[in-house]
Amino acid sequence: MRPVSIFFQQRQNGFKRFVSSNLFDVPQILLSCRKYVCSQHGSGLSCRNLLLCAWKPMGSAHRSNWSAALENPFENKASQHVFMSTYASHIKRPKKKKEGPMRKKVQAETQRIPAFENIVERDDYFRFLTKSKEWLAKEPEQVLHLDEAGKMYRELGFARGRKVTRYVERHSALFELYRHTDGKMWIGFTSLMEKLLEEEKTIMEETEKARMDTVRKLIMMSADKRIAMSKFHHCRHIFGLPDDFRDRVKEYPQFFRIVEEQGRRILELAQWDPSLAVTALEASYIGNEEKVKKAFVFPVKYAKRLPTGKDGVQILNACNTLPLVSPYSDNSNLNLQSLEGRKYRVGLIHEFLSLTLEKKASIHHLVEFKDDFKLGKDTYHTLKEQSRTFYLAGTEMNWTVFLKDAYRGEELIEKDPLVVFKEKLFIYGYMKHGDPKLKELLRTERLSQDEKQEKGIDKEEVGE
Numbered sequence: 214m215r216p217v218s219i220f221f222q223q224r225q226n227g228f229k230r231f232v233s234s235n236l237f238d239v240p241q242i243l244l245s246c247r248k249y250v251c252s253q254h255g256s257g258l259s260c261r262n263l264l265l266c267a268w269k270p271m272g273s274a275h276r277s278n279w280s281a282a283l284e285n286p287f288e289n290k291a292s293q294h295v296f297m298s299t300y301a302s303h304i305k306r307p308k309k310k311k312e313g314p315m316r317k318k319v320q321a322e323t324q325r326i327p328a329f330e331n332i333v334e335r336d337d338y339f340r341f342l343t344k345s346k347e348w349l350a351k352e353p354e355q356v357l358h359l360d361e362a363g364k365m366y367r368e369l370g371f372a373r374g375r376k377v378t379r380y381v382e383r384h385s386a387l388f389e390l391y392r393h394t395d396g397k398m399w400i401g402f403t404s405l406m407e408k409l410l411e412e413e414k415t416i417m418e419e420t421e422k423a424r425m426d427t428v429r430k431l432i433m434m435s436a437d438k439r440i441a442m443s444k445f446h447h448c449r450h451i452f453g454l455p456d457d458f459r460d461r462v463k464e465y466p467q468f469f470r471i472v473e474e475q476g477r478r479i480l481e482l483a484q485w486d487p488s489l490a491v492t493a494l495e496a497s498y499i500g501n502e503e504k505v506k507k508a509f510v511f512p513v514k515y516a517k518r519l520p521t522g523k524d525g526v527q528i529l530n531a532c533n534t535l536p537l538v539s540p541y542s543d544n545s546n547l548n549l550q551s552l553e554g555r556k557y558r559v560g561l562i563h564e565f566l567s568l569t570l571e572k573k574a575s576i577h578h579l580v581e582f583k584d585d586f587k588l589g590k591d592t593y594h595t596l597k598e599q600s601r602t603f604y605l606a607g608t609e610m611n612w613t614v615f616l617k618d619a620y621r622g623e624e625l626i627e628k629d630p631l632v633v634f635k636e637k638l639f640i641y642g643y644m645k646h647g648d649p650k651l652k653e654l655l656r657t658e659r660l661s662q663d664e665k666q667e668k669g670i671d672k673e674e675v676g677e
Contacts, residue, residue, distance in 0.1 A: 314609040319597075328623040329606040329615050332573075335639070341380040342387065342642045343450075344370030349402060350410060351456070359390065359398040385646040387638075403646070405655070409638060416630045417455045425465055427452050427568050430489050432469075432482045434540045434561060435585040439472070439481040444585070448578050451569045453631045490541035492560065493567035504618075508602045509537070509559055540564050540586075549587055559599055561586055563616070570629045572619035576612050 311317075318325070348368055349355050362369060362377045371380045377400070381388045387406040393399050402410070431452075432440055442459050449458055462469055462480065470481040494508065538544070538553055540561035548554050562579070565586070566572050579588060596603045596614055604615045619626060628636075644651040 315611070317609050319605040319607060319609055319612050326604055326606075328620065329604050329613075331623055332615075333606045333613050339639055339642055340370040342370075342384050342638070344368065345380075345388065345400075346406070346410075346638075347456070349400070355407075356399045356401040359400055362400050382645075384642045386641050386644045386648065386651055389646070405641065409634075409641070413631075413634055416634055417453075420453065420630060421455070421461065424452065424454055424458075425462070425468060426489060428454070428462070428480070429468055429482065429486065430568060431565075431582075432480065433485065433490060434564065435582075436545065436587055437585070439479050440582070440585050442471070442478045442480050444581050445480070448581055451571070451574055451578055453570045453629065490539075492539060492541070492564045494537065494560070494563060495539070508563075508618075509556075509599050510601065544587075549589060555595065558586075558588060558592070558595060562588075562592070562596065562614070563602065566614065566616045567619075570632050571625060572616040573613055575607075575614075576610075579614075 320326075348365075349357055357365075359377070366373045366375075366377075369377065369380075371377055378390065381390055381400060385403075387403055387409075389401055389403050390398055391401060428445060431445075432438055442462070445452070445454060445458060449456070455461060459478070463471070466483065468483055470483050472479045472481055497504070537560050538547075538557040540557065544554075544557050547557060549558065565579075565582070566574055576593075579592065582588070583592075593605075593612075596605055602617060604617050605612045606615065607613050625632060640654070641651070644654075
């Protein structure tokens with residue numbers, strides 16, 4: 214078959230270029246063909262001959278279709294079918310764009326666990342609530358000018374280009390807008406939020422000693438037994454550390470030493486405590502030995518002709534996997550690319566997640582400590598390989614890793630007091646000011662507090 218582009222190259226290059234650039238607009242090509250013939254008046258060309266000469270091998274049925282198309286090119290469907298079927302092999306179809314790492318999910322759709330994916334979406338929904346609560350709490354009068362708040366989308370945790378009032382109205386039970394005597398609008402806390410902040414402060418003071426033990430364990434896992442204080446400050450939320458942690462740590466000289474280096478404050482371990490050098494896996498080994506043995510798998514490569522059944526493969530893998538390497542052991546001379554090095558990294562990440570409040574951490578938290586814990590670029594693939602223990606949720610560029618055994622559905626099995634407070638805060642975050650459910654919830658909570666106080670008084674009387 215003689216291509217149309219070759220035929221028109223012999224006649225007129227201009228018309229050839231038009232056909233090549235408008236292959237998908239068949240009626241327009243046919244109409245332009247008629248116009249081209251009219252412009253060549255007296256040259257002996259006819260519109261019908263111009264098209265039929267390009268498709269001489271066609272049968273009479275095809276020729277009649279093209280001839281009819283010349284009379285009304287916008288309604289004849291048969292002519293379009295002939296043209297497109299003739300040039301189907303010459304058309305370059307646009308390729309589908311691949312999803313980038315910003316939007317591509319870590320897990321395939323068939324392998325996703327909705328419970329963990331929902332937790333990530335929930336945290337995104339309440340980003341404004343958590344970040345704005347922290348920012349406003351540090352302000353002298355716990356208020357912020359509305360015009361300034363609209364520019365602080367990073368600090369307050371709302372999408373760029375959106376109005377901050379939209380997010381304030383979303384959590385109207387906790388935030389409010391009011392007009393000051395100067396006539397300007399301000400953002401502040403409701404009376405309910407102020408009570409919740411006092412409750413959070415009380416929990417922080419009660420759990421301060423446990424938080425310092427968490428910091429000690431993290432330093433004990435580090436390669437040089439020292440970590441910059443700024444890293445603890447950036448990741449304070451996942452460990453439950455107070456905002457003034459850098460000041461409070463001075464009250465524990467028996468645990469830490471503060472060293473100034475190049476304008477940075479480094480937190481060093483003052484004394485090694487063997488009682489803290491016990492991992493969560495080792496602690497659970499006594500109660501559930503089989504569960505710990507199956508936590509990680511480092512498969513053995515073997516020839517297919519090797520006569521091993523299912524039980525034999527499990528025994529081989531267990532011999533390769535056990536014993537694990539403790540993250541508290543001295544691994545300064547360990548080759549991180551070896552089998553022992555992979556065991557060390559996996560055990561370290563497991564212990565790191567066990568020390569967090571919600572048994573999860575984002576990629577940004579792990580990157581913060583990558584030099585201290587010797588985490589390489591293959592950490593992402595290492596976590597995906599150990600799917601029995603870890604689950605990666607979110608996108609490839611912004612993922613969160615979970616400890617699967619710490620959850621039952623979307624609920625943590627063991628909840629820290631701060632986790633209970635956070636869930637309570639989110640419940641109020643779903644409600645709006647004046648909601649009847651909000652009033653009922655506050656009344657129920659008030660009654661439960663009165664009952665606790667009465668029980669406390671009764672215990673004191675019995676003691677006396």
